[in-house]
Amino acid sequence: MPVIAVTGHMDLTPATARAVRAALDALLAPYPTGELTGVSCLAPGTDTLFADAVLARGARLVAVLPGPSYPGPGAGPDFARLRAAAARVLVLPAAVLDDDAYVAANVELLALADELVAVWDGGPGNGPGGTADMVAAARAAGVPVRVVWPSGAARAGH
Numbered sequence: 001m002p003v004i005a006v007t008g009h010m011d012l013t014p015a016t017a018r019a020v021r022a023a024l025d026a027l028l029a030p031y032p033t034g035e036l037t038g039v040s041c042l043a044p045g046t047d048t049l050f051a052d053a054v055l056a057r058g059a060r061l062v063a064v065l066p067g068p069s070y071p072g073p074g075a076g077p078d079f080a081r082l083r084a085a086a087a088r089v090l091v092l093p094a095a096v097l098d099d100d101a102y103v104a105a106n107v108e109l110l111a112l113a114d115e116l117v118a119v120w121d122g123g124p125g126n127g128p129g130g131t132a133d134m135v136a137a138a139r140a141a142g143v144p145v146r147v148v149w150p151s152g153a154a155r156a157g158h
Contacts, residue, residue: 002031003062005039005109007134008046008119008148011156017049019150020119024053027117027148033058039112041065041105042082046119046131051082060087064108066101067094102129106137115144121155122147 012020028036038054039062040047054061063086065071070091071079083089090108094101106129110116116138118131125132138145 001035001037001060003037003039003112003114004028004117005113005115006047006050006117006119007106007109007131007138008050008117009121009131009155010043010045010047012045012049012119013154013156016150016153016155017045019153020046020148021049021053023148023150024050024117024119025056027146028053028057028059031057031059034060036060037062037087039064039109040082041070041109042079042086043071044076044078048078048082049119050117051085055082055085061085062087062112063089064105064112065089065091066105067092067097069095070097070101072097099128103133105129106134109134110138110141110143113138113143115146117146117148119148121149121153 036059040051
């Protein structure tokens with residue numbers, strides 16, 4: 001059963017979020033129901049869109065959370081809904097949600113993955129644990145990366 005992990009931007013514009021969801025649905029469509037596992041940290045934006053697409057396919061969702069306090073106060077209903085829907089939830093031990101915690105979560109995602117889907121504009125990273133860092137780590141580890149960035153896609157505030 002193939003395992004696809006996700007990384008990507010959290011700050012997608014509403015139009016981009018719709019286009020990304022359609023692209024993710026198309027990307028997952030060739031996998032028969034029940035023959036796919038999707039791995040996500042359930043962060044807002046890309047991770048949530050991917051998790052919803054995985055569940056819509058009837059596939060298995062695995063959540064990798066950087067620490068017991070993730071995502072912290074103010075987490076929206078999407079996080080709680082997706083965590084409850086996950087077939088497996090791996091909670092890493094980070095006491096503080098810092099760059100090291102997010103890097104550790106990325107390492108765990110890559111350890112589980114046969115492939116990485118990156119919803120990424122191709123730009124430089126914002127530091128350790130971000131999308132560009134995850135793509136570089138996947139490529140260095142020999143994990144195939146499929147970049148999704150629909151034509152006309154944009155990030156909020158960019």
